[in-house]
Amino acid sequence: MTFLDERGDLGVEPVLRELCIPSSTYYRWRRAEREPCERQRRDAELTGQIRQVHADSGGIYGSPRVHAVLTREGTRVGRKRVERLMRQVGLAGISPRRGKSFTCRDPDAELAPDLVQRDFTVDVPNRLWVTDLTMITTLEGPLWLSAIRDAFSRRVVAWETSARGDADLVLTTLEYALASREPIAGE
Template identity: 75%
Template sequence: MTERIKEIHAESGGNYGSPRVHAVLKREGTRVGRKRVERLMREADIAGVSPRRKGFTRRDPKAALAPDLVERDFTASATNRLWATDLTVIPAGEGPLWLSAIRNAFSRRVVAWETSARADADLVLTTLEYALASREVEPGQLIHHADHGCQYTSIKLTTRLMQARIDAFMGFVGDSYDNALAENLW
């Protein structure tokens, strides 16, 4: 069991903690308790990146970098090959309104957008679902670029991206050059 946990953790680039490792094992049909996964990870000195720490978008220096799927080239050779997504807050009289949008790098047009009073995984997942419903996406041909925000690293979103056979790429954390290139699409 510990060896499989190590494999899952390594495949995540060192990001997955016990909840995500447990979710992967469960999805694979392995019957194991969440607390057992926590204990085995602790005993093997394996830890994920916690989104609750101050500066939650900082990368664990011991973790391997995820592969750079776009090589800092935020252009696309055809439609629905590269989507960039982000969240922004809009101040409103009744409280903050969060806007989630996905933009096609080829046409530079917004593919889908959604608003909510909460910046959570459901908001970005709903936006993705609208984008997939409105576009014909070839499985294995699309890269979904986001930052390391907890909404984009959620189990809900990453599972849906895997189901749709969409490659996820998260920009280099704290790299203002990478962020500027991606945000240039906006």
């Protein structure tokens, strides 16, 4: 249609007639350039709301949370539409774990001695146990799993889960391990 703009001397109606294009189609297209349609106006309005929710969250919320806030506030909008509009304006959420470590060691604290000198081989059961504390991401938040394994059999001696990954969780796991295996002191 830029051809019509460049060649104004030909006239719009004869060119459209020759191309078998209804004149109403051409004029509707020209009007759409000046006046955005209802969907474009609604997208612009939603983009403003999305920017506000994203800013209120400190730039942390991604499309699922922004969609949840808009729905809670009574705005009817689809999840995919929120994703598309956020992508178009360059908004994205930030993962709270990105670049952060959950364990923060006190630099002034004295390190515990390595009693096994990194040698995890043993000839009898219940001589050496190893433990691990792992965070598992769930829909309801983080779940911490503490597990104790026997270095001899490599089987789990005891395990416990909690919403908090602290010393109490590890100590509870150790209590269960001691109760289930009943190791003999001094062996």
